[in-house]
Amino acid sequence: MQQLDSHQYLGVRDDIAARIAAGEFKPGERLPSERQLQAGGGVARGTVREALFQLEAEGVIYRKDRSGWYVSPPPVVYDPTRWEGFMSYVEAQGRRPETETLSKVEIVCDGMLAQIFSRPVGAPMYWIRRRRLIDGRAVLIESIIVDAARAPGLIEHDLNGSLTSVLKTVYGVGVARNKVDMRPCALTRDEAEALRVKSGLPGLSLVRTCYDAQGHVVEFDREYWRHDALTVSVDIRVR
Amino acid sequence: MQQLDSHQYLGVRDDIAARIAAGEFKPGERLPSERQLQAGGGVARGTVREALFQLEAEGVIYRKDRSGWYVSPPPVVYDPTRWEGFMSYVEAQGRRPETETLSKVEIVCDGMLAQIFSRPVGAPMYWIRRRRLIDGRAVLIESIIVDAARAPGLIEHDLNGSLTSVLKTVYGVGVARNKVDMRPCALTRDEAEALRVKSGLPGLSLVRTCYDAQGHVVEFDREYWRHDALTVSVDIRVR
Incomplete structure (x- = not known):
């Protein structure tokens, strides 16, 4: 060589x-x-x-x-200090967002979810898996958990848009606090297959915990992004 | 198989x-x-x-x-909405931060830097390369550019600590705005070698542009982090 x-x-x-x-x-x-x-x-x-x-x-x-x-198409810019959801900020950047619901099922709360939601083990929860696309290219795969007691019948609704909107308009459940944890990762088999990329490609793992005004967890979301699809951008100034 | x-x-x-x-x-x-x-x-x-x-x-x-x-040791948490530098937030989390200056040289401003700093091509700039460690493990490699006109003789100083402190205390140059852009990436040969990891490992590329109160760029920093060393965390609430 x-x-x-x-x-x-x-x-x-x-x-x-x-x-x-x-x-x-x-x-x-x-x-x-x-x-x-x-x-x-x-x-x-x-x-x-x-x-x-x-x-x-x-x-x-x-x-x-x-x-x-x-x-590569240009990455979209995501600012975690803003409240806008995927469907809004992608569209605001002149791009075409799409959401595909891959599965939505009722599950029972396990030990990890019991801690996150402060709910008893065994309580009913909804588990929603979605794929999101920008201009027809799959950019993220996400797994969302919602407490079924807060939004009974949620999975009967069309979830191919903003879940936050459905929770707000149908169930009156609003988000008052958003905690976002991001880590670079490698996309392993399951995520890579869903995104149609080679296993091992770098990605961004994003975990979002949404709370209502009373401090209860409303939604717990784990997202895996392909690495070339987004730039996380924060701009802060001395006040 | x-x-x-x-x-x-x-x-x-x-x-x-x-x-x-x-x-x-x-x-x-x-x-x-x-x-x-x-x-x-x-x-x-x-x-x-x-x-x-x-x-x-x-x-x-x-x-x-x-x-x-x-x-892996636990990742440190980095909140880009706060002003603390690496040496402070790592120490505040009970970990031991270290900075090694790999090189510090005077260069001339090229077309890209001329745009970023609004300075003429050919103007003198300092280029500082550093490696930063947590508890003895190399976690990031960074390349910093500072306008030499703002901080004459900067590279004669010890830069194995907080550069922001040196700029502030020695030159009276303060930062009033911080723009941070983060993207997951693959660590390629040069970064991987400096971090002693396998080429192709996922990482986080972080670009920080620091402005003074007049809106002039003070410091332009490109960092490459190993993927298991940090969690970027943002926590926002409705006001």
């Missing part, structure tokens, strides 16, 4: 990134093959691959179903 | 996670070998490996220098 020059792949990376930035390859478009990218550049195939992996790590390009490399 | 049962690895994962939670294996301790973990459980070696990869993805365990699997 040819020795990779430690700086050469960064040059190839910069070259491809500049062609994307200049609009030669547009978001959603397929890149030329590795062989074509290599041609004329006088670099090894391995160097081109390393540059492509670097761009994938940065979220600039992504792989799709073995059919090659594509230019 | 033996067929992996789709649920069996999650059972093994839960079993190891429970043993860690119960304190049988403590933070920083080495796990038994894969062979030992397999023994008696009646599961395939591949199932044990898949369970370990799952726990690594979740940040519960990590690999060290080919010497096996170790229990």
Whole structure:
């Protein structure tokens, strides 16, 4: 195998990134093959691959179903200090949000959920699994738990929109506090399959606990995002 | 190769996670070998490996220098809505923060930095590279740019602490606004080497732009964190 020059792949990376930035390859478009990218550049195939992996790590390009490399659409910006939900902030950024309910079932409260909701083990809970898309691309998979006592019959409703709206308008349950914990993670088999990405791809795990004005947990949500789909952004000023 | 049962690895994962939670294996301790973990459980070696990869993805365990699997120390909590720096919030959580300056040099402002700092191309800038550790484990690598005109001679100072403090106390330069953009990423060669992790491991890329009260950029910082070292946490309430 040819020795990779430690700086050469960064040059190839910069070259491809500049062609994307200049609009030669547009978001959603397929890149030329590795062989074509290599041609004329006088670099090894391995160097081109390393540059492509670097761009994938940065979220600039992504792989799709073995059919090659594509230019990533721009990430949406998520500000956890704001109250807007996915359907609102994605649309506000000129993108098309969609929600697909994968399953909605009644379960019984286990030990972990009993602690989170301060409810007895065995109490009925709803478990909702959804996939969310931006401009037709799956970006997150989520697993939501809601106390069935607070929202009886919730899973009979259409949940392909804002769950917070359904809880508010149908059940009068409002959210007064939002605790969001985010951690980078690797997407393992189950999430990766649901997002149609390779297992091991980096992702963001986001856990949201929503409380009502009395401090009771209304909703407990675990989300797994593909890494190139969002930027978490917080802007604070001295008051 | 033996067929992996789709649920069996999650059972093994839960079993190891429970043993860690119960304190049988403590933070920083080495796990038994894969062979030992397999023994008696009646599961395939591949199932044990898949369970370990799952726990690594979740940040519960990590690999060290080919010497096996170790229990991850608990992540530190970082709240981007607060003003505290790394040295303060890590210490406040009962952990030991350290900063190592890897390099500090004068460079000239390029096109990208000219835009960020609103300074002419060619203006002198300082470029500081640091590694930060928690309890002796490298958790982030960062690259900081400071306008040399604002802090002449900055790189003559000891920068193994809080840079914000040096800017404030020595140069009277204070920060009035902090913009933080976070994205999950894969750690590629250069960052991975500096953090002594395998290339491709998930990480968090954090870009911080600090402004003074007049709206001038004081500091531009790019950080790469290993994924199991931090939880980003935001807690907001209706006012």
